[in-house]
Amino acid sequence: MKSSETKAERPGLLARLLREAGYRDTAPRRAVVRAIEEADGEQSPEALWRAAQRIHPGIGRATVYRTLELLTGLGAVRPLIAAEGGRRYPVAVGGHHHLVCSGCGTVVEFDECAEGEVARRVARRQGFAIQGHLLEIYGTCGDCRVTGEVRT
Amino acid sequence: MKSSETKAERPGLLARLLREAGYRDTAPRRAVVRAIEEADGEQSPEALWRAAQRIHPGIGRATVYRTLELLTGLGAVRPLIAAEGGRRYPVAVGGHHHLVCSGCGTVVEFDECAEGEVARRVARRQGFAIQGHLLEIYGTCGDCRVTGEVRT
DNA sequence: GTACCATTGAGACGGGGTATCACTATGAAG
């Protein structure tokens, strides 16, 4: 599901990253990469696997994990721990901003960010080449505050 | 190891949080909380368990995980995925800033942060009560860039 | 002090993620 516009836009941003890093351009990898790009958000490895299978039937779990690992190493993806279940979620990096409720786990994304300046300065000082960043603000949403208790 | 000043300063910031949330004040919990506060940084549950055992011998794994879960629910701690091994790390929240190398996993902490303003604005708009935030900047450190390849 | 029930410790359990290995297919060379 989704518009067709979003699909064609990026023929392979992540794929290109892999190529440029010297990795082979294989169908399974492209499937994983497409699954990530089309989901354009946070997905469990499980969900990405299912999505990748739709694109490239027969792909194995291991390949999905391996590809995610490669992308993590390249800084293109960032695994996090999901609120519910505690499983991990890969997040495409490049500037992600989350407002996370400690109570119910709700995640609200937002765009505003003032870190560009600071990030660049800190990175330069340490000799880092920036690839992306993640800003998470933790708090309690209105509902959870009203409810009082935060329990499960 | 560590100065004595840091220790006495917070007789129980986290412990107080637990109490105020209505949880009982038990020795095992205090041990976990102390372990976290004294480590004052990122630790694997395993490491925290060992630290807690030194404080309260006989404490079980489950209790450590349970306490970490409670603290997570209260927003006092935030689990992340460690670079090496992929295990999870609890992070005391309240404003943490990391510069993470995608290549070797090195984590450099820094203080500068310009998010106070943005965070407050976004949070207010969404009706959130801020507890803390985490800013992670991903990139490649000098060494890893020189080495060229980022592989394992 | 007594009673109720949240909390604990020990151990069983489950499942996500990884390691292994034989097979396949990419990309380079000629």
Add this chain to the structure above:
DNA sequence: CTTCATAGTGATACCCCGTCTCAATGGTAC
């Protein structure tokens, strides 16, 4: 195009982190 070395793949066995269960313990209210 054909050949070749080897990166990459799929299937599966395997491991271990984190969770669940349950009887015993100990906090807190009265």
